[in-house]
Amino acid sequence: MAETYQEGSGSGADFDLSQFYQIFFEEAGENLDQMEQMLLNLDLASANDEELNGIFRCAHSIKGGSATFGFADVAELTHQMESLLDRLRRHELQPIPQMVDVLLESADASRSLLARHQAGEQGEAISTTDLVLRISELVAGRVPGGAAPAPLAQAPAPVVAAAAPAPAFAPALTVSAGQPRQLQIQIGPLERPEQADAIKELFRDIPGLGSISDLPTSDPATRRFAVETTSTNDDLLDLFAFHVAKEQVSISDGLTAGVSLSAAAPQAGQGGDAAGLSYGFFHDAPGAPGAPGAPTEAAAVPVAAVSAAAGAKAPVPKAAAEPRAQSPAQMESTTIRVAVNKVDQLINLVGELVITQAMLAQNSRGLDAGAYQQLLAGLADLDRNTRDLQESVMSIRMIPMSIVFSRFPRMLRDLANKLGKKVDFVTLGEATELDKGLVEKITDPLTHLVRNSCDHGIEMPAERLAKGKPEHGTITLSASHQGGSIVIEVRDDGKGLSREKILRKALERGLDVSEHMSDADVWQLIFAPGFSTAEVVTDVSGRGVGLDVVKRNIAALNGSVEIDSAEGYGMRVSVRLPLTLAIMDGMSVGVGDEVYILPLSSVVESFQVNAEDVSTVAQGSQLVKVRDEYMPVIALEKIFQVPRLDPSKSSSIMVVVEADGSRVALLVDELLGQHQVVVKNLESNYRKVPNVSGATILGDGTVALILDTGGLVRRARH
Amino acid sequence: MSVMKKAEEITASGAREYLTFRLDQEEYGIDILKVQEIRGYEPPTRIANAPEFIKGVVNLRGTIVPIVDMRIRFNCAQADYNTFTVVIILNLHQRVVGIVVDSVSDVMELASGSVRAAPDIESAIDNSCIIGLGSVGERMLILLDIEKLMSSVEMGLVAVDE
Numbered sequence: 001m002a003e004t005y006q007e008g009s010g011s012g013a014d015f016d017l018s019q020f021y022q023i024f025f026e027e028a029g030e031n032l033d034q035m036e037q038m039l040l041n042l043d044l045a046s047a048n049d050e051e052l053n054g055i056f057r058c059a060h061s062i063k064g065g066s067a068t069f070g071f072a073d074v075a076e077l078t079h080q081m082e083s084l085l086d087r088l089r090r091h092e093l094q095p096i097p098q099m100v101d102v103l104l105e106s107a108d109a110s111r112s113l114l115a116r117h118q119a120g121e122q123g124e125a126i127s128t129t130d131l132v133l134r135i136s137e138l139v140a141g142r143v144p145g146g147a148a149p150a151p152l153a154q155a156p157a158p159v160v161a162a163a164a165p166a167p168a169f170a171p172a173l174t175v176s177a178g179q180p181r182q183l184q185i186q187i188g189p190l191e192r193p194e195q196a197d198a199i200k201e202l203f204r205d206i207p208g209l210g211s212i213s214d215l216p217t218s219d220p221a222t223r224r225f226a227v228e229t230t231s232t233n234d235d236l237l238d239l240f241a242f243h244v245a246k247e248q249v250s251i252s253d254g255l256t257a258g259v260s261l262s263a264a265a266p267q268a269g270q271g272g273d274a275a276g277l278s279y280g281f282f283h284d285a286p287g288a289p290g291a292p293g294a295p296t297e298a299a300a301v302p303v304a305a306v307s308a309a310a311g312a313k314a315p316v317p318k319a320a321a322e323p324r325a326q327s328p329a330q331m332e333s334t335t336i337r338v339a340v341n342k343v344d345q346l347i348n349l350v351g352e353l354v355i356t357q358a359m360l361a362q363n364s365r366g367l368d369a370g371a372y373q374q375l376l377a378g379l380a381d382l383d384r385n386t387r388d389l390q391e392s393v394m395s396i397r398m399i400p401m402s403i404v405f406s407r408f409p410r411m412l413r414d415l416a417n418k419l420g421k422k423v424d425f426v427t428l429g430e431a432t433e434l435d436k437g438l439v440e441k442i443t444d445p446l447t448h449l450v451r452n453s454c455d456h457g458i459e460m461p462a463e464r465l466a467k468g469k470p471e472h473g474t475i476t477l478s479a480s481h482q483g484g485s486i487v488i489e490v491r492d493d494g495k496g497l498s499r500e501k502i503l504r505k506a507l508e509r510g511l512d513v514s515e516h517m518s519d520a521d522v523w524q525l526i527f528a529p530g531f532s533t534a535e536v537v538t539d540v541s542g543r544g545v546g547l548d549v550v551k552r553n554i555a556a557l558n559g560s561v562e563i564d565s566a567e568g569y570g571m572r573v574s575v576r577l578p579l580t581l582a583i584m585d586g587m588s589v590g591v592g593d594e595v596y597i598l599p600l601s602s603v604v605e606s607f608q609v610n611a612e613d614v615s616t617v618a619q620g621s622q623l624v625k626v627r628d629e630y631m632p633v634i635a636l637e638k639i640f641q642v643p644r645l646d647p648s649k650s651s652s653i654m655v656v657v658e659a660d661g662s663r664v665a666l667l668v669d670e671l672l673g674q675h676q677v678v679v680k681n682l683e684s685n686y687r688k689v690p691n692v693s694g695a696t697i698l699g700d701g702t703v704a705l706i707l708d709t710g711g712l713v714r715r716a717r718h
Numbered sequence: 719m720s721v722m723k724k725a726e727e728i729t730a731s732g733a734r735e736y737l738t739f740r741l742d743q744e745e746y747g748i749d750i751l752k753v754q755e756i757r758g759y760e761p762p763t764r765i766a767n768a769p770e771f772i773k774g775v776v777n778l779r780g781t782i783v784p785i786v787d788m789r790i791r792f793n794c795a796q797a798d799y800n801t802f803t804v805v806i807i808l809n810l811h812q813r814v815v816g817i818v819v820d821s822v823s824d825v826m827e828l829a830s831g832s833v834r835a836a837p838d839i840e841s842a843i844d845n846s847c848i849i850g851l852g853s854v855g856e857r858m859l860i861l862l863d864i865e866k867l868m869s870s871v872e873m874g875l876v877a878v879d880e
Contacts, residue, residue, distance in 0.1 A: 066797040357778075596765065640766035685814050686775060686784040686875060689765055697777045703763040 022066045025118050031058040031404070033108050040101055040409045044095045052089035059085055074113045074586040077128045081106050082133040085439055087139060102134050104410070166652045183227045184215065185236075186250045200225070235648075257262055304633060340436070343396050350386075350635045351678055355701050382563060395433070401479040401488070402430035404443050408477060415454050422471055423454055424459050428478035434486055438577060441557055443490070445550040448474060449490040449573050453545070457494030457571060467568070469493065486579055491572040497565040499521060523563035527551040555659075558584055558601045584679055586696070586706065588672040589655060595704045597696055602709040604656040604663060606671060624665045631656070632716040635667040637690060659710040662717065679706065691715065721815040733871045736852070738859055739806065739819040742794040747826065747852060752808050756822055759803040769874045773818065778807065784875060786868075787818040792842045810865045815875060826859070828852045833861065843867060
């Protein structure tokens with residue numbers, strides 16, 4: 001990204017970049033997510049260098065990208081963030097909560113800015129002036145509205161530590177003498193002097209290269225820098241060659257620089273602030289000559305001693321010296337971004353391969369094992385390989401739940417702050433994998449449940465203490481595999497559901513309830529539309545809008561929701577989902593010569609029907625009595641106009657299905673079995689068919705329609 | 719669209735290749751570029767409440783493809799299914815559709831000069847779906863705008879916005 005930026009700053013306007021916009025937005029989004037995550041995980045007391053560097057890299061990438069694409073507002077904001085982060089990672093400032101706050105807010109602001117750019121500059125402009133101001137205050141070491149400024153730089157020692165480790169990192173480059181040299185570098189005259197500025201970035205990006213600062217020049221087309229480095233002139237020239245032609249660089253020994261240094265020496269007393277600024281990218285700071293001033297002390301110290309001293313004083317910089325291969329930035333290169341439709345195509349092809357393989361297996365069954373030994377052995381291999389292939393391909397679509405879970409710490413932090421509650425957030429089973437399509441759809445319902453737990457479940461700290469509970473409430477989000485489904489639980493140790501309160505509210509709202517309902521049935525009441533027991537409606541939740549939506553959304557994914565609660569101890573909401581949308585458990589039923597698939601999740605029971613249990617109501621619709629309940633009967637034969645070739649067969653089996661909370665009995669000829677079916681879309685080549693939710697391909701290669709139980713139930717009720 | 723204009727369009731685009739097929743005694747031609755493949759007929763899965771000429775859907779290498787019997791659509795006297803019945807798989811606007819015909823004859827190149835505008839005649843389909851009439855020796859080809867025909871409302875292949 002850094003390279004992109006440098007090239008872009010010189011020649012970005014010359015060609016059309018819009019084709020890369022989408023990639024940039026995606027990348028920036030990921031970087032923001034990553035940064036947010038790292039900020040939240042940041043341990044303020046002992047911030048790890050690798051973490052700080054990681055956060056810095058994210059901000060830096062976004063800055064680079066947005067500047068390349070001409071989103072100046074984002075670039076400006078992220079640049080400010082970068083300055084603050086730069087000082088943090090150099091240990092010139094001690095991280096404080098205010099910084100995390102302001103950085104999180106800036107990340108949000110960048111997100112909105114980017115969203116606005118992505119939408120083609122529509123909507124209201126977003127002002128970042130305030131944020132920029134707050135960051136610059138923090139950069140300057142002042143805490144806005146707060147006490148204790150915490151720049152470490154006041155003490156001279158850390159400055160030495162920050163500058164001195166340079167030789168320790170240097171193995172990346174050839175070290176000449178091992179001792180830092182003072183050089184003066186003149187570049188130019190250049191057509192675009194900005195190119196030279198890229199060189200300053202080199203010094204910042206390559207650990208151990210040394211330090212650089214601006215020197216005044218008389219000619220605007222040239223640039224002069226004072227450099228302190230351990231690298232040889234040749235190495236430097238090679239490096240600079242990325243940005244400017246070798247012929248335009250002249251390196252002279254630091255004598256003259258030394259003169260200018262001694263002239264600037266009184267300024268060195270200003271301390272680390274100035275030194276820190278000189279590292280900054282855009283800071284052509286007046287105090288810059290002070291930077292080499294401090295390291296002069298270090299230069300006199302033997303290398304070994306310096307690195308040992310650095311190790312003792314600040315063990316953290318050593319961590320940064322470890323090979324970059326272990327950093328998250330390098331991890332990314334082991335993944336590739338692929339369009340979803342390519343993966344889907346692959347899955348389709350493999351599905352087809354499986355069917356072909358099944359057909360071959362079937363056809364070869366009658367063959368003589370002696371005569372066709374090789375063929376049969378080959379088919380057995382094919383069988384195993386297709387199975388493995390199918391499994392691997394299906395796993396491409398699966399992504400870990402951590403993608404969903406990672407949204408919550410931030411949301412809960414803000415929410416808890418707003419509500420004045422103290423909440424610890426625990427996640428379990430982040431590695432549990434789920435189909436990407438499901439992950440996207442489950443995020444909103446889960447968000448709702450977590451907010452609900454925080455708002456309604458967890459009590460105020462004082463109340464918790466009074467009850468003898470720890471001041472911090474805990475919300476646990478866990479995911480696990482159970483059989484063919486994934487179970488996601490949202491658990492809190494808050495006040496739990498109150499049976500009486502819910503029953504009272506339900507009576508007020510005229511719902512059909514009784515004192516003798518089971519707990520589970522009572523808890524289900526909170527999913528009724530418009531139901532809320534919250535005494536105060538907040539802007540977070542309590543309006544009773546939502547839980548019914550949550551339940552409906554989850555039901556739409558063939559999932560279910562269960563609640564478990566004990567008053568005073570908390571509650572648990574379990575969401576059970578199929579592993580993938582593309583595959584579902586189906587029950588195949590036969591009607592006439594046709595086969596239909598019912599989603600197994602909606603099947604309640606099936607039974608042989610007796611003629612006397614079926615009664616007809618005046619309009620001609622039938623009802624069946626199941627135990628003490630009457631439910632409407634839908635004859636599949638009728639609604640699908642199944643031709644009857646064999647009049648001796650008739651429908652005598654009822655399958656009770658449940659959808660949207662009500663049940664109907666489907667009349668079918670026979671039950672054929674249960675199996676996993678791959679759900680295919682009918683609408684991609686045809687159109688929506690009433691009462692049918694999709695199609696699937698059976699083992700023999702023919703197509704069977706999957707029934708839309710929700711539609712059938714609705715049909716029966718009208 | 720006027721008859722003249724239709725003829726002009728053909729003239730402008732020069733010679734084209736057509737896949738010809740038979741429905742009963744009539745011979746039709748469709749743009750070869752719309753044809754994905756030709757397959758034998760296999761019984762599709764019936765879809766309830768669909769028009770009679772939509773035979774159902776089949777599995778084409780994992781894709782669910784609707785099958786339209788052109789013989790029923792064009793009111794042919796007979797629509798038998800035997801080993802010679804073929805299905806032409808068409809690829810139209812990202813949609814895949816199969817049409818059942820009696821037989822596929824060949825691929826012909828028709829110069830623009832040998833295509834004449836179709837007279838306004840009474841037929842089973844909308845006249846605007848007929849590009850024109852092509853003559854090859856003694857034979858007469860009815861050139862169909864298959865894309866337009868398949869996406870027309872009365873084909874029932876696409877959902878009608880209510």
